[in-house]
Amino acid sequence: MSISCSAAFAKNDITLWPKQKPAIEKNAALEADITGLINKMSLEQKVGQMVQAEITWVTPQDVKKYHLGSVLNGGGTFLHNDRNASVSDWVSFMDELYLASMDTSAGGVAIPVTYGIDAVHGNNKFIGATLYPHNIGLGAAHNPALIYKIGEATA
Known part of the structure; x- marks a missing residue:
């Protein structure tokens, strides 16, 4: 007797769930590096990595202080609310965010900030x-x- 996928979920029996194979095989050395980084991080740093701040409200000092993992440039927002900010202004700000995320002077772990942009x-x-x-x-x-x-x- 076979059981449908929805029936497996209904029974809460994960042994009945379909097995998925990842598209990319695990890399043991990379996994060890990641585990090492995570083990060095405080709870505050781990929480900070899961936070994505909106560019209107974030500073490089915030990235460093709160260990922010990501900055989003959402739809309709501009650098420092300046619609006419130059490309070099944007590059300078992104460099500042990056450098703040890599600053380990306060004992943090250097993890590059991710920059997200709403560019559909x-x-x-x-x-x-x-x-x-x-x-x-x-x-x-x-x-x-x-x-x-x-x-x-x-x-």
């Missing part, structure tokens, strides 16, 4: 940047090759 149809944070139609408009074009190229450029 291009990056509109800079004057003169390229923007593409929203996804519904791209779908209406019925051109998968074009959509693929736009996805590559946005990434």
Whole structure:
């Protein structure tokens, strides 16, 4: 007798669940390095790594003090609320965030901050940047090759 996947969930019997094989095999040396880093971190540092602050409200000092793992540049926000911030202003700020995340002077672990950007149809944070139609408009074009190229450029 076989049992369906939904029945396995209903029974809460994980032995009935389908087995998944990861796309990438585990790397024992990398896993050991990660475990070593985690073991060196305080609880505060581990919690900080799970926090993503919004760029409007975060400073490099916050990244260092709170061990922030990520900074998000969400839709409609600009560096220091300045729509006309230059690319070099952005690069300088990102460098400051990175350096703050790598500063171990207070005993923290150096883990590079992740920078996230809301760029679903291009990056509109800079004057003169390229923007593409929203996804519904791209779908209406019925051109998968074009959509693929736009996805590559946005990434």
